[in-house]
Amino acid sequence: MKLKELYTELSIDPFKLIESIVHAEGSSVILFKNIKSEILYVNEQFYHKHPQFKYCKESVLGKTDFDLFPESQEHAKQAFNDEQKVMETGKAIDVVETEGKTEKGHTIIAHTRKYPVHNKAGEVIGVFVITEDMTSDVVALRENQEKAKILTKLNVELSQENATDALSQLYNRRFIHAELDTLHKEYIKNNTPFSILLLDLDNFKSVNDNYGHHIGDEVIKHVGNILLNIKHQKYPTIEPCRYGGDEFLVILPAYQKDGAVSIARDIKDAFDHVVLHAGNYNDIVRLSIGVAGIRDEESVQDLMNKCDQRMYISKRDGKGRITY
Incomplete structure (x- = not known):
């Protein structure tokens, strides 16, 4: 009944x-x-x-x-x-x-x-x-x-069910806050380094405006697929996450500057060599990246602010760049 x-x-x-x-x-x-x-x-x-x-x-x-x-x-x-x-x-x-x-x-x-x-x-x-x-x-x-x-x-x-972004299949902010807090405590206790990458999609608003939000969703899924492929095929310890909107965060446990920059270059290279075909959209997805590693007495928020500033510099200086 x-x-x-x-x-x-x-x-x-x-x-x-x-x-x-x-x-x-x-x-x-x-x-x-x-x-x-x-x-x-x-x-x-x-x-x-x-x-x-x-x-x-x-x-x-x-x-x-x-x-x-x-x-x-x-x-x-x-x-x-x-x-x-x-x-x-x-x-x-x-x-x-x-x-x-x-x-x-x-x-x-x-x-x-x-x-x-x-x-x-x-x-x-x-x-x-x-x-x-x-x-x-x-x-x-x-x-x-x-x-x-x-x-x-x-x-x-x-936690697994509620820490995953449904569109990109990446971890969401719930996971980000918990993971960064854990890594920061390990850094304070044992001086174990870690780094983060902040990725921002270039001209994403114009994609939504010109092709529609359904194509914008396909772009977000595309980003999730590429980042997960990089994790599974090359860097199994990294954690790619959707930070919000068209911003993505990649958490790099135990990585310092040189390793983090190398991963950022591999990520950018992967995007530069894959064309997304979705409806009338046929192009590569371009992004700007900021790189930052924990150091001295920095808090997690200090680290995030530093990485955000570097990502902004990448956007300001012509987009499609890596700043560290």
């Missing part, structure tokens, strides 16, 4: 059903957001979790996560991107995230599900968010060795 038929046969009131879910006692925070990711509704549990808003609807409704949590802009950005993806694709997502620390020092772990909300015409008009605090469950599981193994397996599966 289809759900719609069940509603009819049992004379279920959808509004009462939603109301009972939203107001149920428990730890789930429930929100409705519009197409701009602005909050339209939160349940009482939201205020329990965030007492700083003092049950004042005016301080919450109509706001985005960027407005409410200025100290967590990266998390707000990831949440916004996830919600826009749900509304663009019409498909729900299910993620496990960390949200800082408890007073006892435990990492706060939240299980968040986001669903598209449709109007009667079938158009996506917003997103329905359910967030459940899993911290106490995780702490209890970690106290039991066998259950901890199960949790680790679950976390690995969830």
Whole structure:
């Protein structure tokens, strides 16, 4: 029996059903957001979790996560991107995230599900968010060795699923932040070097403007294929990632300047010798590259800024270049 038929046969009131879910006692925070990711509704549990808003609807409704949590802009950005993806694709997502620390020092772990909300015409008009605090469950599981193994397996599966960009099949920002943090800690502890490459596609906007976004998507897939081929065929330890839009980051564990520059040249050479045929687009995909390696007392953000500046120099000085 289809759900719609069940509603009819049992004379279920959808509004009462939603109301009972939203107001149920428990730890789930429930929100409705519009197409701009602005909050339209939160349940009482939201205020329990965030007492700083003092049950004042005016301080919450109509706001985005960027407005409410200025100290967590990266998390707000990831949440916004996830919600826009749900509304663009019409498909729900299910993620496990960390949200800082408890007073006892435990990492706060939240299980968040986001669903598209449709109007009667079938158009996506917003997103329905359910967030459940899993911290106490995780702490209890970690106290039991066998259950901890199960949790680790679950976390690995969830991490792999939610750390990959669907279009390019490369790792996304979730992976980037975790991997760079790990490498930086290893650098501080054992002075193990690492480097990064920041790749920016040249004239990508004109591709979208002149050929359409569907061809732009083919270009992104093409970039992912070439970078994965280079990893699999030549440099198995590198990690190519999609940083966002038409920017890509390649993480190079244990590589210093000379090795990083050599890999950058191999990457550029690979792109320069492959023509992409997609619709009316028949050309090589050109890119500008910045190269940077960790050194001295630099933070991960210092390294990223340095690499971004060098990539910008490549763009400024004529594009299709490598700057290190």
